[in-house]
Amino acid sequence: MSDYFLGEKCIKKVSFLIFLLVFISCFTISKDLYSKPETSVISDGHSHEDINRGKRVFMGLLPFNSTHESCVSCHNIKQVDTLNWNPSAMAIAAKFADKDFESFQQVVMQPTGIKMEASHKNFNIDEEDLKTVKIYLNDLAHSGVDPAKPTYNNLILFLFLGLLITWGVVELIFLHKIKLKFxxxxxxIGAFGIQVRMIVTDAIKxxxxxxxxxxxxxxxxxxxxxxxxxxxxxxxxxxxEQGKSAGIPAANLCMNCHVLIREGANSGKFEISKVVEAAENGNPVDWNRIHNLPxxxxxxxxxxxxxxxxxxxQCHGAVEEMDLMxxxxxxxxxxxxxxxxxxQVDFVDNKYYEHHLKLHEDLKAGVIDSVTAQDIGANDCMRCHY
Incomplete structure (x- = not known):
C-alpha cells in the first residue's frame, strides 16, 4: 500500500516538474536572437552616453524646457502598422549617414519644399542637441533598428492543451481523484480536438x-x-499582356512624370528623391515582392x-484605393x-478562342448561353502543374 502512495507522489512531482519546465521555456526563449549586440564605442568614436542623449532628444525627452514637437512624433523609430508618410528615423539615418553635420543641419533648419517647410515651422533646436541627434542617427544607420519580437500565443496555448491532456491521462490511469470519469x-478529447484544429489551420495557411x-x-x-x-x-x-510577369517599372519610366513632379502632397520631396537618385545613378529599386506562388x-x-x-x-482587388499595396x-x-x-470567358469576340468550334456552335444553337474557363480546360492539372 505504501508503494502505491509513493508512486502516486512521484507521479504528482513529475507532473508538476513538467508543467513548470514547459512554462519556464515559454517565457525564456532566447532573447539574444532578437537583440542587437552592444559595443562601447561606435566607428566614429562616440560613446553610448552621446548616442543615448541623441535618442532622448529625438524622442522629445530632452531638453526639459523644449517647446517644439519631438522628432519621433513624425519620424517613427519602430515599425508601425499604418503607413506613415513621413520618413522613418531609419530612412533619415541611411540618407545622411555619409553626410556631414552641416548638410544635415541645413536640411533640418532651412528646409525646402512646401510640406517640410510647414512641418518645421517654428522648429528651434540648439546646435549641440542637433549634433547629438546626428550622432544617434549615425549609430542607427550603423546598427539598425531593433527587430520586432515574435509572439508565442499559439505555442503557449498548444503546450497548455498538451498539459491538460497529460493531466487527464494521469488522472484516468493513476490518480483517480475525480469520481466522474467522463x-x-x-x-x-476537447483539448486534443483543439490541437488538431490548430495544426490543420496552420497547415492550410x-x-x-x-x-x-x-x-x-x-x-x-x-x-x-x-x-x-x-x-x-x-x-x-x-x-x-505579353509576359508571364506583369513587370516592375524601371525608375526611368517613373521619370516620365517625375522629371517635373519633384514633390508629393503626402511625402514631400523625400520619397520622390529616392526615385530620382535611382534613375540618375542607374541603381534599380529593390522592391519587396508581395504576390508569391509556389x-x-x-x-x-x-x-x-x-x-x-x-x-x-479580379485578382488584385481595388488597387486604386490602396496606399500600401x-x-x-x-x-x-x-x-x-x-x-x-x-x-465567364469573353468568348464570342475573342480571336484567341476561334478554334473551339463545338462551343461556338453550341452558343449559336442556344445549347449553352455562356462559356466558363473550366469549359475550355482551365482546371486541367497540367495547365498549372507540368
Missing amino acids: IPLIII LGRQENYAPDQPIKFSHKVHAGDNAIDCMYCHTTV DHVFFSHAVHVGSGKLDCA KQQNDLSMGWCINCHRET
Whole structure:
C-alpha cells in the first residue's frame, strides 16, 4: 500500500516538474536572437552616453524646457502598422549617414519644399542637441533598428492543451481523484480536438499570404497614382499582356512624370528623391515582392489578361484605393479553381478562342448561353502543374 502512495507522489512531482519546465521555456526563449549586440564605442568614436542623449532628444525627452514637437512624433523609430508618410528615423539615418553635420543641419533648419517647410515651422533646436541627434542617427544607420519580437500565443496555448491532456491521462490511469470519469475524458478529447484544429489551420495557411502588405523601400501609393491620377495599370506594368510577369517599372519610366513632379502632397520631396537618385545613378529599386506562388505552380499574366481579358481588380482587388499595396486574396488552388468555374470567358469576340468550334456552335444553337474557363480546360492539372 505504501508503494502505491509513493508512486502516486512521484507521479504528482513529475507532473508538476513538467508543467513548470514547459512554462519556464515559454517565457525564456532566447532573447539574444532578437537583440542587437552592444559595443562601447561606435566607428566614429562616440560613446553610448552621446548616442543615448541623441535618442532622448529625438524622442522629445530632452531638453526639459523644449517647446517644439519631438522628432519621433513624425519620424517613427519602430515599425508601425499604418503607413506613415513621413520618413522613418531609419530612412533619415541611411540618407545622411555619409553626410556631414552641416548638410544635415541645413536640411533640418532651412528646409525646402512646401510640406517640410510647414512641418518645421517654428522648429528651434540648439546646435549641440542637433549634433547629438546626428550622432544617434549615425549609430542607427550603423546598427539598425531593433527587430520586432515574435509572439508565442499559439505555442503557449498548444503546450497548455498538451498539459491538460497529460493531466487527464494521469488522472484516468493513476490518480483517480475525480469520481466522474467522463470529466477528464471530455477534457482530453476537447483539448486534443483543439490541437488538431490548430495544426490543420496552420497547415492550410502554410505558404499563403492573404493581406500581406510589406513596407517598401519607397512609399509608393497606388491610390495616388491609379486612383487620384487615374494612371492605367498597363502604363507602368508594361508586360502584363505579353509576359508571364506583369513587370516592375524601371525608375526611368517613373521619370516620365517625375522629371517635373519633384514633390508629393503626402511625402514631400523625400520619397520622390529616392526615385530620382535611382534613375540618375542607374541603381534599380529593390522592391519587396508581395504576390508569391509556389515553384510548382505556373501562372501567366499573358493568358489571363492578354488572352482572357480579365480586369486586374479580379485578382488584385481595388488597387486604386490602396496606399500600401497588399495581397487581396490567398491565391490558393481552391480560389483559382472556383474562379475558373464561375468566370465567364469573353468568348464570342475573342480571336484567341476561334478554334473551339463545338462551343461556338453550341452558343449559336442556344445549347449553352455562356462559356466558363473550366469549359475550355482551365482546371486541367497540367495547365498549372507540368
